[in-house]
Amino acid sequence: MSEVKSKKLTFKIFRFNSETDYLPVYKNYELEITKMDVILDVLNRVKWEQDGSLSYRRSCRHGICGSCAVKVNGKAILACKQNVFELVEIFGEELIIQPQSEKRAVKDLIVDKKDFWGKYNAVSPYLIAEIDEHPTCENIISKESVEMIDEADYCIQCGSCYYSCPAVNYNENFLGPAALAKSYRFTADERDSAKTDRLKNINQPGSGVWDCVKCFECAEACPKGVNPIGKITRLHNQVFAEGVALNNVATRHAVGFKDSIEKHGLLDEGELVRYSEGNIGVAKHLPEAFSMLTHGKIVLPWDMPKSENLDEIKTLVDSASTAKFK
Amino acid sequence: MKKLKYALFTGCTAKNSTPELMKSTEAVAKKLGIELVILHEASCCGAMHLQDFDDFLALTLNARNICYAEKHGLNLVTICNTCQLTLLQADERLKNDVELRARVNEKLAEVGLEYKGTSKVRHFLYALLEDFGVEALGEQVTKPMKGFNIAPFYGCHNIRPTSLHANVNGGENPYKPTSLDKIIEAIGANAVDYSSKNKCCGFHADLQSSPAAKQMTGNAIADAEDSGADMIITPCPLCHLNMDVQQKGAARAVGRELSTPVLHLPQVIGLALGLTPKELGLNHNVTKVDFID
Numbered sequence: 001m002s003e004v005k006s007k008k009l010t011f012k013i014f015r016f017n018s019e020t021d022y023l024p025v026y027k028n029y030e031l032e033i034t035k036m037d038v039i040l041d042v043l044n045r046v047k048w049e050q051d052g053s054l055s056y057r058r059s060c061r062h063g064i065c066g067s068c069a070v071k072v073n074g075k076a077i078l079a080c081k082q083n084v085f086e087l088v089e090i091f092g093e094e095l096i097i098q099p100q101s102e103k104r105a106v107k108d109l110i111v112d113k114k115d116f117w118g119k120y121n122a123v124s125p126y127l128i129a130e131i132d133e134h135p136t137c138e139n140i141i142s143k144e145s146v147e148m149i150d151e152a153d154y155c156i157q158c159g160s161c162y163y164s165c166p167a168v169n170y171n172e173n174f175l176g177p178a179a180l181a182k183s184y185r186f187t188a189d190e191r192d193s194a195k196t197d198r199l200k201n202i203n204q205p206g207s208g209v210w211d212c213v214k215c216f217e218c219a220e221a222c223p224k225g226v227n228p229i230g231k232i233t234r235l236h237n238q239v240f241a242e243g244v245a246l247n248n249v250a251t252r253h254a255v256g257f258k259d260s261i262e263k264h265g266l267l268d269e270g271e272l273v274r275y276s277e278g279n280i281g282v283a284k285h286l287p288e289a290f291s292m293l294t295h296g297k298i299v300l301p302w303d304m305p306k307s308e309n310l311d312e313i314k315t316l317v318d319s320a321s322t323a324k325f326k
Numbered sequence: 327m328k329k330l331k332y333a334l335f336t337g338c339t340a341k342n343s344t345p346e347l348m349k350s351t352e353a354v355a356k357k358l359g360i361e362l363v364i365l366h367e368a369s370c371c372g373a374m375h376l377q378d379f380d381d382f383l384a385l386t387l388n389a390r391n392i393c394y395a396e397k398h399g400l401n402l403v404t405i406c407n408t409c410q411l412t413l414l415q416a417d418e419r420l421k422n423d424v425e426l427r428a429r430v431n432e433k434l435a436e437v438g439l440e441y442k443g444t445s446k447v448r449h450f451l452y453a454l455l456e457d458f459g460v461e462a463l464g465e466q467v468t469k470p471m472k473g474f475n476i477a478p479f480y481g482c483h484n485i486r487p488t489s490l491h492a493n494v495n496g497g498e499n500p501y502k503p504t505s506l507d508k509i510i511e512a513i514g515a516n517a518v519d520y521s522s523k524n525k526c527c528g529f530h531a532d533l534q535s536s537p538a539a540k541q542m543t544g545n546a547i548a549d550a551e552d553s554g555a556d557m558i559i560t561p562c563p564l565c566h567l568n569m570d571v572q573q574k575g576a577a578r579a580v581g582r583e584l585s586t587p588v589l590h591l592p593q594v595i596g597l598a599l600g601l602t603p604k605e606l607g608l609n610h611n612v613t614k615v616d617f618i619d
Contacts (some may be wrong), residue, residue, distance in 0.1 A: 025388055074521070075501040090499050166526050170538035211535040213542070214374050216486035216527035220500055225489075236378035250534040257376035261387065267338035267370040276533055288571055295610050297343045297571070305341045308367045312437035320433045323380035 006034045009084070011042055012096040013054065016105050024105065027051075028097065033084050039097065040068055040079035043109070063223065066158030070109050071098045076160035076221035100163035116159050119175045122203065123183040127230030128194040145190045152231050154184040154224040161218035161228050173207045177218035180209060184231035187238055199244045202235055209235045210250035240323045247326075252276045255325045262317045265307025270298060283296035330457050331361040333395035333445065335413065337406035338370050338439030339563040343571075346607025347563050350592035351405050351450065353605045357392045357468060357596070359456060362403075365394045371412040382429075389430045390418035390437070392613075395445040403450040405592075407532075407562035411483035412451045412493060414490055417447050448494045449484050451561045451591060455505055456496060468600040470514025476594065477555035477586075479546065479569065481562035482526050496561040500524055506559065506591070513598035520553035522546040529564040532572075537579065543568040544580030547588075556617065557587040559594045566590055573613045587615040 006264070009031060016024035029046045040058060049052045057067040061080045067081035073091045087095055097109065104111040161177040162168055168176045175183075183202050186192045202208040209232050219230040236254070245251045253276040262267045274282045294299045299305070307313055340348040351363070355362045360605060368391045372384035395402035404410040420427045421443050431440050448456075454463065485491065485500040498505055503524055507517040525546055528539030547569055550558050560566050568576070570588040577584040589611070596606040602617045603609070 073501065090502055110350070166542055167531065167535065167538060170528075170541050171535060174535075174538075205534070211531060211538070213526050213528050213535070213539065214530040215482040217482075217526070219487040219489075233374075233377060233381070237381055253533055254375045254379040255371065257372055258379060258383065261370050261372075261376070265369045266341060269338065269342045269362075269374070273533070288575065291612050292343060294572060295612050296345060297610055297612070299342050307369050309437075312367075312390065312439070313369050315437050315562055316390060316433060317383065319436055320383045320386040320430075321380055322382045325379070 002245075002252065004035065004085075006032055007088075008083075009033045009088070009093055009095065011046070012094070013043075013046065013107055013108070014098045014105070015054075016094075018106050020259065024102065026288075035083075035085050037082060037084045037267065039070070039072060039077060039082045040098070042084060043068075043079060054109075055107040064156060066156035069100055069158040069223075071100055071163075072096065074098075076164045076223075078158060078160070078223045080159075081223060091205050100159055104163075109156055110170070111159075111163075113159055115172070116157075116162050116176070116178065119162075120157065120180040120182060123179045123198065124186070124194065125179075125182045127186060127189065127192055129191050129194065139191070149185055149189040151224075151226055152181050152188065155181060155185070155226050156224055158223065160221040161221055161226070164217040164221035166215060166217065167211055167213045171206070171211055171297065174211045175207055176210075177232065179233060180212075180230040181226050181228040184235050184238075187235065195238075196242060196244060199235070199239050199242050203239050203244055203246060203249055205246075205250060209239070212284050227242075237323070240325060243326065245325060249276050249278075249281065251325065258317065258321070262314060264304055265313045266305055268301075268304055327337050327458075327462070329359060329361060329394050330453075331363065331400060331404040331455060332450075332453060333400040334362040334364050334450075335368055335371075335391060335395070335402055335404045335409055335411040336364060337404065337563070339406055339567070344563040344590070344610070346593065346610035347405060347566070347590045349607035350590055350596050350601075352457070353601050354592040354596045354599065357599045357601060360458065363400060365391065365402075367394050371409045374412060377412065383566060384412070385416050385419065386424075386430050386433045388413050389420055389441040390434060390439055392417060392443075392445055392447065393434065393439045397529070401446040401448065401453070403448055403453050405450050405561075406564065407449065407481040407483035408564055410447070411490070411543055414447045414494065417443065418490060437587055445470055446494065449561060451484070451505060452495050452531075455508065460508050463509070463595070464512035465596045467513050469598055471510075471594070471598050472514050474515040474595050475556045476510045476515045476519050477520055477550035477553065477558045477563055478503075478510060478523055479527070479560040479588075480506060480524050481565045484561060484614055485524060506561065509591070509595065510559070513595060518550060518553050518555045520549045520555070522549035527565045527568040528529045531567045532568065539568070540572070540576050540579035544576035544582075544584065545596055547573060547576060547586055548580055548582060551584060551586050555586060557589055557594070557615075559578065559589050559591055561591045564591065571612045572598050585613065587611065587617070589615070
């Protein structure tokens with residue numbers, strides 16, 4: 001592709017009007033594309049030269065406002081940043097331009113982001129601090145403190161991570177990667193005075209950090225390098241470090257790994273499930289445990305394999321541990 | 327071709343709930359003349375969950391795991407996507423952060439070890455593709471899987487994030503991965519194209535967010551089934567546990583019947599190489615593998 005200066009391509013674009021249409025359609029638009037063109041050029045030229053009714057959001061054209069976020073062949077992109085030929089390299093010449101979330105489409109590529117903004121607001125996305133309104137000197141923040149926040153502050157609220165997150169798709173209460181990364185932006189800010197409340201907020205079962213499925217779709221989708229799942233992991237760590245971890249299946253599941261490693265080196269899968277769920281909760285796993293047993297997939301406690309040189313592992317668990325669980 | 331030899335990090339699952347993964351990996355390696363030195367000293371990788379509780383401890387344990395491959399002077403291969411992710415994350419962090427590496431090595435010194443960063447950390451799938459070669463693999467096939475429609479299920483932690491994996495997974499694109507498709511073609515079968523092939527099975531939230539996780543598993547299997555798959559294959563034992571052992575529960579979660587055999591990658595390769603179902607541990611698969619006797 002690199003030698004080709006221009007190429008005729010057909011784009012399939014999602015068309016839908018929630019006020020008049022029952023189902024969406026994909027319409028084809030043919031354009032001559034140069035190697036400099038980005039997806040926003042495609043959308044603008046379709047609107048200006050072929051079909052003025054095509055609707056999409058756009059504003060800054062510099063990758064900073066987050067308005068033009070769409071998907072192409074399922075990949076979240078900012079239309080103003082994404083080169084078309086790069087997409088052809090990945091997907092071939094059949095490029096399908098879709099809204100971020102089809103079920104939230106209002107008009108063509110425009111989606112209703114009210115759930116995104118609702119969750120964003122639910123993490124109080126602003127600094128909470130007693131501010132001296134008449135300071136007499138600068139409030140200097142160390143380089144190390146700034147580095148703690150670092151990339152979490154790059155978020156432009158485009159929604160690319162949120163609408164790529166399967167946990168959001170299957171659990172409408174999950175706060176999602178953007179709001180959680182924003183929460184970390186302030187729990188890691190030494191000036192913020194609401195750290196404990198923030199951690200209690202994102203620690204709730206059903207909506208908080210424990211409902212992340214660890215798929216890394218958010219890290220892949222983010223056009224600004226925020227790496228939301230990396231921030232979610234740090235939130236997990238902070239929940240334990242600040243002593244606000246609840247005693248529930250999710251926290252016991254994380255802690256149970258350490259206990260098992262200390263004892264066997266390896267994970268005792270059955271014991272981890274029992275410890276996480278508790279003696280009563282574990283009962284719901286009996287049907288699958290039975291089918292595993294009959295297929296030779298359960299190691300009985302007395303046969304549990306152990307790592308060789310287990311003493312080294314015990315020494316390291318003792319010496320390198322940094323976290324506590326009440 | 328020079329004899330291939332790797333240090334095998336088995337992960338816990340292959341020694342616990344998926345003995346068939348262990349059997350089939352060893353059987354396929356033997357058949358292809360690849361030597362695997364099992365790292366019996368290795369510990370659990372933490373599976374992204376110990377990392378949530380105690381990141382430094384998980385990092386130190388994984389540095390120790392890599393040390394044992396280094397002691398053998400071998401590159402390390404994994405057979406679980408999550409082991410691959412956690413070991414590679416540890417490896418990258420230790421390579422790029424001198425201060426962190428010094429802190430970890432201080433701990434490792436207490437047990438007489440030092441992380442040097444000399445062993446490449448790769449999933450066996452990519453070692454097979456890059457070092458053995460897909461054409462060479464095709465030449466070893468004695469029982470082509472002709473007529474079978476096989477749905478590849480890639481599993482998240484081999485393909486995302488690209489920034490981490492690009493150097494060890496052949497630059498696989500997470501939005502259009504091809505490695506398993508190539509292997510399926512090499513063993514004479516048809517690769518099923520379906521939109522869930524690079525999606526998440528939900529394993530890591532199975533206990534914490536069970537309804538969502540089960541729906542994710544169920545929809546992925548349903549998508550493969552509706553796209554004409556005779557079976558699903560995966561390089562990850564955690565995806566396998568969800569899709570195979572929990573297939574009935576996943577079916578209930580999505581309100582429909584599901585019955586598609588799910589094989590580990592080395593199980594399907596092994597069948598094409600002429601290995602017997604017993605050698606490949608197919609008797610351990612919970613969802614009936616209905617195309618073998």
